[in-house]
Amino acid sequence: MYNFDVERPGTVADAAAAMGREDAQALGGGQTLIPTLKQRLASPSVLVSLTGIAEMAGVCTTDDGQVAIGGATTHGAVARDAASLYPGLAGLASHIGDPAVRNRGTIGGSLANNDPSACYPAAALGSGATIITNTRSIAADDYFQGMFTTALEEGEIITEVRFPVPEVSDYQKFVQPASRFALVGVFVAKYAGGVRVAVTGASNDGVFRWSEAEAALSSDFSADAVKGLSLSGDNMISDLHGTGAYRAHLVGVMTGRAVTNAA
Amino acid sequence: MVQVSMTVNGRASSGEVEGRTLLSSFLRDDLSLTGTHVGCDTSQCGACVVHVNGEAIKACTMLAAEADGAEVTTIEGMANADGSLNVIQQAFQDHHGLQCGFCTPGMVMSAAALLKENPEPSETEVRDYLEGNLCRCTGYHNIVKAIMAASGQDVSSIAAE
Structure with a gap:
């Protein structure tokens, strides 16, 4: 130093x-x-x-x-x-x-x-x-x-x-096994006014809200509601731990797990 | 240079340090307490874990200046008053919780912090708590076993001899 x-x-x-x-x-x-x-x-x-x-x-x-x-x-x-x-x-x-x-x-x-x-x-x-x-x-x-x-x-x-404290919430992190940082992490929070979904670890632009999942979960707060959704891997972080497409897929999986765990 | 004073293992200790001096360097180089090991110097390995104001921290990732006025406990302060091994240290010896011994000071300090907040941890809780302490010899089984034994639990069913 x-x-x-x-x-x-x-x-x-x-x-x-x-x-x-x-x-x-x-x-x-x-x-x-x-x-x-x-x-x-x-x-x-x-x-x-x-x-x-x-x-x-x-x-x-x-x-x-x-x-x-x-x-x-x-x-x-x-x-x-x-x-x-x-x-x-x-x-x-x-x-x-x-x-x-x-x-x-x-x-x-x-x-x-x-x-x-x-x-x-x-x-x-x-x-x-x-x-x-x-x-x-x-x-x-x-x-x-x-x-x-x-x-x-x-x-x-x-x-x-x-x-603001939500009715229910959960965070699911898929850890990068060496650093223990999030390879992908998803925070889901259900408020009276709607559901918020924030994703870390995945995008080249840093943390972001997954608006399609928020809309789907606001009308039906269940893991099934996000099953049909997919994100593009184009602007996702791509490195030796996982490609952009892999991270995009993980976002969906971790969102589903967070919803199940929160509900 | 700044003057720092802290209580280390119950003894008042002070010295002159640079802003960039790490707590691990101050302990090792100024106070000659070389039981605090520096394995990776990148906050990964946990060999340098000491207690600052009762909490386990990585001494290689804290500035000595930030420990000014603190109560610090290192591995040298862990033995019983009569110099015999304390219950955790003795359990590491009894259950072969070390091989080369490099990681052991950090392991013992982390184990002591764990047992203070959770006196009867499950095997899973012990393994989770040791996430920031790397051992490249033992495969962890006997370290986990030693910590379970130190907490007074029956370890006869725990894997690996």
């Missing part, structure tokens, strides 16, 4: 100020960023560690019944503390990486990085969550803008994520 300074602010305001330093980079749990720095794929001059900010950690319910999760909350804490509030989300968090990674990695870090194979983007998009930063609120539908690309501006920090 190239060397850098480390700042450990105790408040969001101090973190925002520190992010104003030249070539500053926010550091969540570091489970992606530190390996990236080791490979010298990034060379920030200062890392602003967000994990010591108490006001950014924890899980609670808002007055309007949404589950609010601080940006610096670890996957392990979400798995534990959101289990009764939003089981589908807690279940997803409980299968990210491995236990030691879940004790460091944070929801804000995952959403800010927007890895095309990460789990949390599927939950945020599939729940129609709101990403709250130190300056504004962003709807998940506007937030994800392609592989490793988000609506975040330079220096902007995810302080909280708010999830």
Whole structure:
């Protein structure tokens, strides 16, 4: 790693100020960023560690019944503390990486990085969550803008994520056996107003909503309802682990499993 | 350089580190606690697992500066007060839970974290919990068996001798 300074602010305001330093980079749990720095794929001059900010950690319910999760909350804490509030989300968090990674990695870090194979983007998009930063609120539908690309501006920090709680939900991940990232992951959430289906791991454009499946499931919430549907593999990730067509097929299979498990 | 202070295995420890110094480097190079092994340095293998404020983490993927003020436990802090092996370490010896021993510190630290949150795990739960700890010798059977035995469960029916 190239060397850098480390700042450990105790408040969001101090973190925002520190992010104003030249070539500053926010550091969540570091489970992606530190390996990236080791490979010298990034060379920030200062890392602003967000994990010591108490006001950014924890899980609670808002007055309007949404589950609010601080940006610096670890996957392990979400798995534990959101289990009764939003089981589908807690279940997803409980299968990210491995236990030691879940004790460091944070929801804000995952959403800010927007890895095309990460789990949390599927939950945020599939729940129609709101990403709250130190300056504004962003709807998940506007937030994800392609592989490793988000609506975040330079220096902007995810302080909280708010999830409307669905009637039922489930996340099914087909793991890439070496990395344990999603080869394909599908998050299905049934709300009074309709069903949302978000897919990670598959598309060259990162996480996306599968609108045909949403329409079919909104009128008939059963695995049979998505059986006849198919996606094109043309814009799917194609690598040694699976072709685009293989991933497209997996999306259908995992969607069916998620529906069965949620129902 | 920044000054860091932490409690390591119950002892106050401090030193000067660079921003980029990893917790694993600080433990090994500054405190000479070389029981924390660095196998892959890419967060995959889990040989470097230590406890920070009671939670298992990969010391190669945390900055020493971030552990400032923390309570850290390494494999050197696991033995009983009289120096004898603790129940998990003894179970690894009794059930041949190691061969070359490189992964063992991380395995023991992960096992201790598991048993703290789940005192009587099933075999499946043990295997799931060890997802981030790689062993290239044993095939895991005897590691799983040792952890089950350390939890006080009957392991006579568990596969592989």
